[in-house]
Amino acid sequence: xxxxxxxxxxxxxxxxxxxxxxxxxxxxxxxxxxxxxxxxxxxxxxxxxxxxxxxxxxxxxxxxxxxxxxxxxxxxxxxxxxxxxxxxxxxxxxxxxxxxxxxxxxxxxxxxxxxxxxxxxxxxxxxxxxxxxxxxxxxxxxxxxxxxxxxxxxxxxxxxxxxxxxxxxxxxxxxxxxxxxxxxxxxxxxxxxxxxxxxxxxxxxxxxxxxxxxxxxxxxxxxxxxxxxxxxxxxxxxxxxxxxxxxxxxxxxxxxxxxxxxxxxxxxxxxxxxxxxxxxxxxxxxxxxxxxxxxxxxxxxxxxxxxxxxxxxxxxxxxxxxxxxxxxxxxxxxxxxxxxxxxxxxxxxxxxxxxxxxxxxxxxxxxxxxxxxxxxxxxxxxxxxxxxxxxxxxxxxxxxxxxxxxxxxxxxxxxxxxxxxxxxxxxxxxxxxxxxxxxxxxxxxxxxxxxxxxxxxxxxxxxxxxxxxxxxxxxxxxxxxxxxxxxxxxxxxxxxxxxxxxxxxxxxxxxxxxxxxxxxxxxxxxxxxxxxxx
Amino acid sequence: xxxxxxxxxxxxxxxxxxxxxxxxxxxxxxxxxxxxxxxxxxxxxxxxxxxxxxxxxxxxxxxxxxxxxxxxxxxxxxxxxxxxxxxxxxxxxxxxxxxxxxxxxxxxxxxxxxxxxxxxxxxxxxxxxxxxxxxxxxxxxxxxxxxxxxxxxxxxxxxxxxxxxxxxxxxxxxxxxxxxxxxxxxxxxxxxxxxxxxxxxxxxxxxxxxxxxxxxxxxxxxxxxxxxxxxxxxxxxxxxxxxxxxxxxxxxxxx
Numbered sequence: 001x002x003x004x005x006x007x008x009x010x011x012x013x014x015x016x017x018x019x020x021x022x023x024x025x026x027x028x029x030x031x032x033x034x035x036x037x038x039x040x041x042x043x044x045x046x047x048x049x050x051x052x053x054x055x056x057x058x059x060x061x062x063x064x065x066x067x068x069x070x071x072x073x074x075x076x077x078x079x080x081x082x083x084x085x086x087x088x089x090x091x092x093x094x095x096x097x098x099x100x101x102x103x104x105x106x107x108x109x110x111x112x113x114x115x116x117x118x119x120x121x122x123x124x125x126x127x128x129x130x131x132x133x134x135x136x137x138x139x140x141x142x143x144x145x146x147x148x149x150x151x152x153x154x155x156x157x158x159x160x161x162x163x164x165x166x167x168x169x170x171x172x173x174x175x176x177x178x179x180x181x182x183x184x185x186x187x188x189x190x191x192x193x194x195x196x197x198x199x200x201x202x203x204x205x206x207x208x209x210x211x212x213x214x215x216x217x218x219x220x221x222x223x224x225x226x227x228x229x230x231x232x233x234x235x236x237x238x239x240x241x242x243x244x245x246x247x248x249x250x251x252x253x254x255x256x257x258x259x260x261x262x263x264x265x266x267x268x269x270x271x272x273x274x275x276x277x278x279x280x281x282x283x284x285x286x287x288x289x290x291x292x293x294x295x296x297x298x299x300x301x302x303x304x305x306x307x308x309x310x311x312x313x314x315x316x317x318x319x320x321x322x323x324x325x326x327x328x329x330x331x332x333x334x335x336x337x338x339x340x341x342x343x344x345x346x347x348x349x350x351x352x353x354x355x356x357x358x359x360x361x362x363x364x365x366x367x368x369x370x371x372x373x374x375x376x377x378x379x380x381x382x383x384x385x386x387x388x389x390x391x392x393x394x395x396x397x398x399x400x401x402x403x404x405x406x407x408x409x410x411x412x413x414x415x416x417x418x419x420x421x422x423x424x425x426x427x428x429x430x431x432x433x434x435x436x437x438x439x440x441x442x443x444x445x446x447x448x449x450x451x452x453x454x455x456x457x458x459x460x461x462x463x464x465x466x467x468x469x470x471x472x473x474x475x476x477x478x479x480x481x482x483x484x485x486x487x488x489x490x491x492x493x494x495x496x497x498x499x500x501x502x503x504x505x506x507x508x509x510x511x512x513x514x515x516x517x518x519x520x521x522x523x524x525x526x527x528x529x530x531x532x533x534x
Numbered sequence: 535x536x537x538x539x540x541x542x543x544x545x546x547x548x549x550x551x552x553x554x555x556x557x558x559x560x561x562x563x564x565x566x567x568x569x570x571x572x573x574x575x576x577x578x579x580x581x582x583x584x585x586x587x588x589x590x591x592x593x594x595x596x597x598x599x600x601x602x603x604x605x606x607x608x609x610x611x612x613x614x615x616x617x618x619x620x621x622x623x624x625x626x627x628x629x630x631x632x633x634x635x636x637x638x639x640x641x642x643x644x645x646x647x648x649x650x651x652x653x654x655x656x657x658x659x660x661x662x663x664x665x666x667x668x669x670x671x672x673x674x675x676x677x678x679x680x681x682x683x684x685x686x687x688x689x690x691x692x693x694x695x696x697x698x699x700x701x702x703x704x705x706x707x708x709x710x711x712x713x714x715x716x717x718x719x720x721x722x723x724x725x726x727x728x729x730x731x732x733x734x735x736x737x738x739x740x741x742x743x744x745x746x747x748x749x750x751x752x753x754x755x756x757x758x759x760x761x762x763x764x765x766x767x768x769x770x771x772x773x774x775x776x777x778x779x780x781x782x783x784x785x786x787x788x789x
Contacts, residue, residue, distance in 0.1 A: 425726070452732075456730070
C-alpha cells in the first residue's frame with residue numbers, strides 16, 4: 001500500500017534545492033490530459049506549475065497541493081485530519097495517455113512508459129523496458145547554482161568513508177530511480193556512511209562546497225521524493241543499520257536510521273513487542289525514511305502517527321552540526337519539541353541518523369474478519385453501508401479494533417483476475433476487512449462474534465468470514481494489500497492518496513468513472529477509515 | 535446414491551507460520567501459548583468430504599479429533615466448513631503428547647466400524663510429526679483398501695477412483711468401498727468458513743468420548759528420547775582458485 005499521509009500529495013522543496021513541481025501523483029507523469037478534465041477553466045497548454053490548485057468539480061471535494069513558489073514557506077494544507085484515506089487508482093490501457101487539448105504534437109515518447117513495476121521489495125527492471133526520462137528533462141525545473149562534484153570532492157569523501165564512495169554507473173542507475181520508476185535523477189555519487197559522525201563530516205564538506213545532497217533510505221516512496229532531481233549527491237542510510245538498544249519493560253527501541261522496518265519488527269517481536277507502524281514496504285523501507293516522511297501505514301488506526309510514537313531523534317543539519325535529541329522519556333516537556341519539525345520534513349531540514357521509538361506490547365490475539373456488505377439504496381450504492389459498519393465496529397469492538405479497510409467490487413475483480421486470489425465471500429459492492437488485536441483470545445473472539453452476529457442479523461452484511469490462523473489472516477490481508485500490484489498489471493496507473501471527510505469519501509470514484517468514460521479501464525477506490533489516534 | 539457416510543479425521547497442530555522453539559529440557563517443543571490450528575492436509579480432507587456431500591454423494595460427514603479439550607476448536611472449524619457433527623476423543627494433555635499414528639489409527643478403525651462409515655478421509659501427514667502413517671495403519675487395521683496422496687477423487691457407484699501423486703507422475707487406482715483415502719495438496723483448495731456457517735456450527739453436536747469407551751489401548755511402545763534443534767549452519771569458506779579448493783577439500787579429509 002502506498003504512503004498514507006496527505007503530505008504525499010506534494011514534494012516540498014528539498015534541502016538546498018529549488019521547488020519541485022508535483023501533484024503527488026504516482027507515477028509522476030504530469031497528467032496533462034487529466035488536467036483539462038479536472039480543471040476545465042485553465043488553459044489546456046499550461047503544464048501543472050508549482051502553486052497550482054486543482055479543483056475537482058462537480059463534486060465538492062478539493063484536491064489541494066500545497067501552494068508554494070520559490071521563496072515561499074511551505075503551506076501544507078490538510079483536509080480534515082479525522083477522516084480516511086481514499087486511494088484512488090485509475091488504470092488506463094497502456095499507451096492511452098490522453099493528450100492535452102492543444103493536440104498530441106508536443107507529447108514526448110517518454111511519457112508513454114508502460115509498466116508494471118515488479119513486486120514490492122525487488123527492484124529488478126524488466127529487461128528491455130524503456131527507462132523513464134530524467135526529471136531534469138521532463139519537467140520545467142531549474143537547477144539552482146550549486147557546485148558540481150569534482151575529483152577533489154570525491155577524494156575528500158573517500159578519505160571520510162574509505163571504500164564507501166560509489167561512482168559505479170550500474171549501482172547509481174538503480175538509486176537514481178524511484179520504486180515506481182516514475183522519476184529519474186542523474187546523480188553520479190552515492191555515499192554510504194556508517195555513523196552519525198561520518199554523516200556530519202559529509203554534510204559539513206558539502207555545506208562548505210555548496211554541494212546539493214539528497215538523503216535516501218529504502219527508496220520505496222511512491223511520490224518520487226526519494227531520488228535526486230538533478231545531480232545531487234545521494235546520501236544513503238543503507239549501512240547505518242545497527243540497533244542501539246531496546247528496553248524490554250518500556251518497549252523503547254533506539255536504533256540507527258538505516259534499519260529496515262521488518263528487521264526491527266522481528267527484533268522487538270522476539271521480545272514481546274511490535275513496532276507501532278507497519279507498511280507494505282516493510283521489507284525494504286528504513287525507519288529514518290519512515291520518520292522523515294511521517295509514514296502512516298496499517299497500524300495507524302490503532303497506534304497513531306509517528307508524531308506520537310517517536311520519542312527522540314538524532315539529526316544532522318545541513319551544516320554538519322548534530323542535533324542530539326535521542327531522549328527515551330515518554331514525556332519530555334523541556335524546551336521546544338524540535339523533533340516534530342523533522343518528522344515529516346522529507347529530508348529538507350536535516351538527515352535523521354538515529355531514532356528512539358516507543359514500541360507496543362504484542363497482541364496475543366489477532367483476528368481478521370472479511371465482510372461483504374449489502375448493496376445500499378441512495379447516493380453511492382453501498383458506501384453508506386461501509387460507514388455504518390464502521391460506526392458499528394467502533395461501538396462494538398471498541399479498543400480491540402486495530403484496522404478497518406474497505407475495497408470496492410472492482411478491486412476484488414482485479415485481484416482475482418491478475419493475481420488469482422479468490423474472493424472468500426459472496427459478491428458484494430463493497431468489502432471490508434476488520435482486524436482486532438488484543439491480549440485475550442477468549443475476550444476478543446467473544447466480542448468479534450457478537451459484533452458479527454449482530455451485523456449479520458441487522459442486514460448490514462451479505463456474507464463474511466473470520467480467520468485466526470496466520471495463513472488465513474495473511475491471505476485475507478493480501479486481498480487488500482495487493483490491489484496496487486493487481487492494478488499495475490492491468491495498465492498504466494494513476495494513483496492518488498487522498499484524505500477526505502467521511503461522507504464524501506467515495507463520491508470521487510463514480511464521478512471520475514463518468515468523466516473518464518472509456519479512457520480509463522478501471523477507476524477504483526479503497527483505503528482505510530479511522531480517526532486520528534484516539 | 536447418497537447413502538455413503540464419511541469420517542474425517544482432523545488434527546490440531548502448531549500453526550505452520552509459527553516459529554518452533556525447542557523446550558530447554560529437550561523433551562519436546564514449546565506448545566504453551568503458541569498458536570494452533572487445523573493441520574493443512576486435514577483441511578483439504580474436510581473440504582473434500584464437504585464437496586462430496588454437496589454433490590449428494592455422501593449423506594453425512596463426521597469430523598473426529600483425538601486430544602485435549604482444545605481439539606474441540608479444531609472440530610468446530612470442520613463443522614463450520616460443512617461437517618455435520620463431531621466426535622472428540624478426549625485424551626488428557628500429558629498423554630496426548632505420546633499419541634502416535636498407531637494409537638490414533640486404532641481409534642479411527644474402531645470409530646469407523648462403530649459409526650458404520652464407508653469412507654475415512656485423512657490428511658496425508660501432519661505438519662508437526664510428518665509421520666504419514668495414520669491413514670495407512672487405519673486401512674491396515676480395518677483391512678480396507680487405501681488410496682493415499684490423493685490428488686483427485688471420484689465416486690463411481692460402489693467404487694472409488696483415486697488419482698495419486700507419486701514420484702513418477704500420477705497413478706490411478708480403483709478401490710472398492712469402504713476405503714481409506716489420504717489427501718494431498720492438489721486435491722482441492724479449502725474454503726473459507728463463512729459467517730452463516732460459523733453461526734450454524736455452534737449449534738452442531740460434538741460428542742465427547744474416551745479411548746477406553748472404544749476399547750482402545752493408547753499405550754505406546756515408542757518413547758521420545760530427546761528433541762533438539764538442527765545444528766546451526768556454519769558459514770561457508772570462499773576460495774580464490776581451483777588449487778585452493780582442492781587443497782581445502784584435502785585439508786578437511788573429503789578427498
